[in-house]
Amino acid sequence: MRFLVLSDLHANLEALTAVLERARELGWDRTLALGDLVGYGADPDVVVEATRRLPGLIIVRGNHDRVASGERPSPDLGPSALRAAVWTRRHLSSESREFLACLPPGPLVFTPGGILVHGSPVDEDDYLLDEDEGARAFQALDFHVGFFGHTHLPGSFVSRREAVAWLDIAGDGAAFPLGETDRHLINPGSVGQPRDGDPRASFAIYDDHARQVTIHRVPYDVASARRKILEAGLPAALGDRLLHGI
Numbered sequence: 001m002r003f004l005v006l007s008d009l010h011a012n013l014e015a016l017t018a019v020l021e022r023a024r025e026l027g028w029d030r031t032l033a034l035g036d037l038v039g040y041g042a043d044p045d046v047v048v049e050a051t052r053r054l055p056g057l058i059i060v061r062g063n064h065d066r067v068a069s070g071e072r073p074s075p076d077l078g079p080s081a082l083r084a085a086v087w088t089r090r091h092l093s094s095e096s097r098e099f100l101a102c103l104p105p106g107p108l109v110f111t112p113g114g115i116l117v118h119g120s121p122v123d124e125d126d127y128l129l130d131e132d133e134g135a136r137a138f139q140a141l142d143f144h145v146g147f148f149g150h151t152h153l154p155g156s157f158v159s160r161r162e163a164v165a166w167l168d169i170a171g172d173g174a175a176f177p178l179g180e181t182d183r184h185l186i187n188p189g190s191v192g193q194p195r196d197g198d199p200r201a202s203f204a205i206y207d208d209h210a211r212q213v214t215i216h217r218v219p220y221d222v223a224s225a226r227r228k229i230l231e232a233g234l235p236a237a238l239g240d241r242l243l244h245g246i
């Protein structure tokens with residue numbers, strides 16, 4: 001089975017369109033979505049609709065999805081994220097808002113030994129940023145392959161004989177095999193707001209038969225996504241950061 005793994009789409013239709021074009025060339029059976037369909041970008045409703053239609057969708061919610069669908073924002077949501085969340089609420093159809101409101105929290109088991117989370121298996125809102133946090137995540141749950149998002153940084157935590165290491169995965173088409181006895185916690189990077197200095201949209205293909213994950217990076221029409229953010233009156237920084245992938 002081949003899984004298309006998408007995270008942090010952030011209402012960026014141009015990025016999602018480019019990702020799906022490339023994914024169609026590669027082929028996939030089921031879709032795993034790690035949350036944050038909306039927030040920051042100017043096309044929340046179309047992105048929710050397009051995501052809902054993806055084949056064999058298995059999905060968990062992200063913090064932006066919760067706020068956009070009506071939950072009270074947590075105090076750690078920054079001012080521009082908050083402004084974008086309020087704007088997003090007003091630009092979602094009631095169907096899309098309802099869809100987001102009903103998304104399950106992670107961790108969610110998608111296959112025996114495989115889990116999805118937005119932030120961390122410990123807490124859906126935690127950021128997995130270093131190896132200590134990675135180690136706690138491996139201890140929190142018994143899984144073999146996990147996918148997470150939230151940090152927008154592609155790579156993988158690998159747990160091998162109790163030691164946990166972080167592996168940066170840069171560039172387009174970077175493939176890494178999943179060791180038979182290793183445990184993996186993989187971030188496919190962000191579709192709609194990459195933050196690793198590479199502005200190209202990021203996603204992964206997980207082939208559970210070949211035991212391999214490949215990260216793909218695709219260029220998209222950043223200028224158009226940015227222009228729409230500015231025209232919508234959203235904070236300009238949300239458009240500008242897309243130019244640099246930060």
Ligand code: ZN
Pocket residue numbers: 008010036062150151152
């Ligand atoms: Zn996000």
